[in-house]
Amino acid sequence: MIWKSHIFYYGVCPRKYYLAFVQRVKVSPTKEMVFGNLFHKVREYVSKNENKILKNVKGMYELEEIVSEYKKYYEDSLNYAVTENARDLERLEIDVEEVNDLLKKDLDLYFISRAIRAKRTMDSLGIEKDELAFYLAPEWNYVEYKIIDKKTGFAGIIDKIIRSKNEFYPVEIKTGKPLLEGVYHPHRIQACFSAILVENKFKIPVNLAFIEYTQINESRPVLIDESLKKEVFKIKEGILKIDNGYVPPKIQKCGQCEYKGVC
Template sequence: MITVTDLCDYVWCPHLVYLKKVRRIKVPPTPAMVRGTVLHKVREDREARERIVLTNTLEESTSFSEIQSIIYSNGYQCAKNAVLKFRPRLEKAGIDPIELMSFLKQELKLESIVRAARIKRAMAATDVRTAIDLVLPDQRAEEMIEDGSLGLRGRIDKIDERRSGPVPVDYKTGAYHDEPTPGQQVQLAAYALLLERQRGHRVPFGIIEYTAIDRQVPVLIGDEQKEYVLALLDEVKRIVEQQEEPKEVEIKKEKCDACHYREHCTYDCGF
């Protein structure tokens, strides 16, 4: 079974698919990967609990500062649990858990202010329950979707369940981009394709959520992008099934320098 991650790897470098899927080389996670895993876990757990916590505690008279405190306390507890759970991996990667927790507290404080303002503004226009629905729509986290006929599966960070249909959301802990990278575009298009085939509803867009700045960027997904995903899927299958090393690889020094598989790569980068 091919994964959406495999498609993104192919977009980055076809040789990466060969190293991971054919030669089955595994490398230890980089510090950035471990850090990203923890940040991802905090976001996932916080959002899974936040709607429930707010629904059970908010009243018409709840003040902005009280809402902000509720949101922050929930996020802080999720961060504390995640850092404790991943502490051995963090320390092995050379990351100080205390420093990471300090960073998370600052981020959660800022995010709680923004999120509380959104909810309080919505509460001024409607009732509490509707305000929560508007700001925090029903969602499903870490949803694994598999299509046997395609031979493709992917784990979606979050699915927003909207009246118009499901919207795939992908978390990013890295730097913000005005436009999605080719890999991000493929990732969301693949999720949209899987959701369409599973639900029978058209999925015309997805969302990239930059967790560091609590910003969502909508990404349009048309038929052309979904057809491109199918073409990529065929190419990845060919490499895996024929165990064929890609012969034509676009060489970019910045990509090779950043690749954590570089020392295992048999391709002559020329530098």
């Protein structure tokens, strides 16, 4: 199977795919990567529990009271993120206090933004509790949703899928710095890959996906069209070529690539 991470690595640099998945070279993640994973995990935990959180929100609540409902999930989401990244935190000797401080600051802002969304929805639609939870975070919300598609040979865990009536929109969550405008191309490729998976799973066309940049709390759209899909299938061909013995050359711009030392 070709997984979402394979497509992303190849999209960044074919040689990176070769080193990581053919040569299986192990490199330590950078501190930035570990922090990225931690931010990802706290959001995942909150998303998975948002239905329960919103079921407790009454129509008369002020913003601060809604934030307090979210804050009840502080400790559990921090523990979940730290446990999931325990090995890397230990390997890089990252101080857990430092992690907690950073994650708490991030969660404070995140909870306020979620609470504002809930407050605005309650005020404009006149709904609360169960109805609010159903509207903003239905139980069938797809978080970390795994799809294996035998037809294309593609597989991946989609960060989030938003469903609005019969429309499905895959969302990729990115914790790194966003571009000033638009979307980093490997992210577009990854979003298209997820869209193909969702399309084949639910048997409906997916014309739009989103990249959620957590640092600026903004979701940027990615139009899914035929030319982007062709690019994804071209990458599939490239991956199969590497799997069959082709060694891709180095590229010019390696940026912060974690394989620099072994490439």
